[in-house]
Amino acid sequence: MKNRPYHHGDLPSELLARAERTLREKGSGALSLRELARDIGVSPAAPSRHFKNKQALLDALALNGFERFDEAVAASQEGVGESFGERLDAMARAYVDFAVANAALLDLMFSVKHSLEASEALGAAAHRWSEQFLGLIAEGQRRGEVRKGPVERVALPVFAALHGYADLTVSGMLPPEMTAYGLDDVVASVLRQCGPE
Amino acid sequence: MKNRPYHHGDLPSELLARAERTLREKGSGALSLRELARDIGVSPAAPSRHFKNKQALLDALALNGFERFDEAVAASQEGVGESFGERLDAMARAYVDFAVANAALLDLMFSVKHSLEASEALGAAAHRWSEQFLGLIAEGQRRGEVRKGPVERVALPVFAALHGYADLTVSGMLPPEMTAYGLDDVVASVLRQCGPE
DNA sequence: ACCTGAACACCGTTCAAGT
DNA sequence: ACCTGAACACCGTTCAAGT
Secondary structure, eight states: OOOOOSSOOOOOHHHHHHHHHHHHOOOGOOOHHHHHHHHTTTOGGGGTTTTSSEEEEHHHHHHHHHHHHHHHHHHTOOOOTSHHHHHHHHHHHHEEEHHHTTTHHHHTTTOOOOOOHHHHHHHHHHHHHHHHHHHHHHHHHHHTTTSSSSSHHHHHHHHHHHHHHHHHHHTTOGGGGGTTTHHHHHHHHHHHHHHOO | OOOSSSSSSHHHHHHHHHHHHHHHOOOOOGOHHHHHHHOOOOOOTGGTTSSSSSHHHHHHHHHHHHHHHHHHHHTTTTOSSSHHHHHHHHHHHHHHHHHTTTTHHHHHOOOOOOHHHHHHHHHHHHHHHHHHHHHHHHHHHHTSOOOOHHHHHHHHHHHHHHHHHHHHOOOOOOOOOGGTTHHHHHHHHHHHHHHHO
């Protein structure tokens, strides 16, 4: 199936793919460029042609993660009702699902230490996602289902609640029995907090 | 001042102290046992007498962090009014202050990968803090300032909002101008969401 | 009991040299 | 253009040996 034109074919994407797999399976601490190269069957110096250093590979992984996150969030809004409650619930569920399925990757995405070049692209990807979120709140306001006020300020507490719940779930700080109704409770309380009047 | 009885005196606590300093100044990635030993003026093998391996030192750091966190949260409740709003505000502020002042440490505390022996002690420390938090909510209910219901379920969305806001602040995902009123907005929205009826 | 010295197997990164 | 081979300076960890 895999056609290696000359030396390898597409080392960069195979590096990314393998890196993400070990990220998922063994955590970010266990990610070694040399091991990656070994598994792929290439010399220890080969990766450096495509990623300046290890951080560059991590940055690429994070960027890729944000893009898929954007897509997942956008997809969650398709074929769902128009009410704010339904749309928020769908988005919250997409958020938490992504977080659970990509725990180590999410950690990377929201980690502080990114190179300067990367944080530009990362900032853009994060911005695209925040635009989706702000759009949801703004539409809720237009429909009169969310209270008035500057959209960023109304959105922040909502964002904090979703992000916090996702983070708590992923880091295992939640009593397991709570995962059953936890998100429902969070969404319900956000709706209560957002309501007009 | 420092009296070195024979070989060093108190290597374990000097290791912890230095480790936390580099954690704060250069992040968790830059923490090296060998460098620590070098700075202290001790052989590379010396640390292993006191911490079985690197993870054990990280565990000890995290545990220590939780203890100080517990204290800071408890201290925030002293000399503050009795209303739920005031007490919640004080606790939220203590939470975020600690998070900002100890970003890398907090990351460690809420990180997934702890050894099994450590996670027992860590779980206990995390439990003590959650007891404080649940106590706050329960008292709010007793005073009729927080709506009724199982205290863990009422508390979870509140906890998620605080934790999420702290995490967003620390990871720099918040537009800087928002840090001025962000926490006020979060606390206000939590109060709205918690209110009875 | 506490630490040293030396060793082992591993890193990330660089750079000449090969194809 | 893409990769290899070899080297460099660093790791964490172990273990005999010293005090």
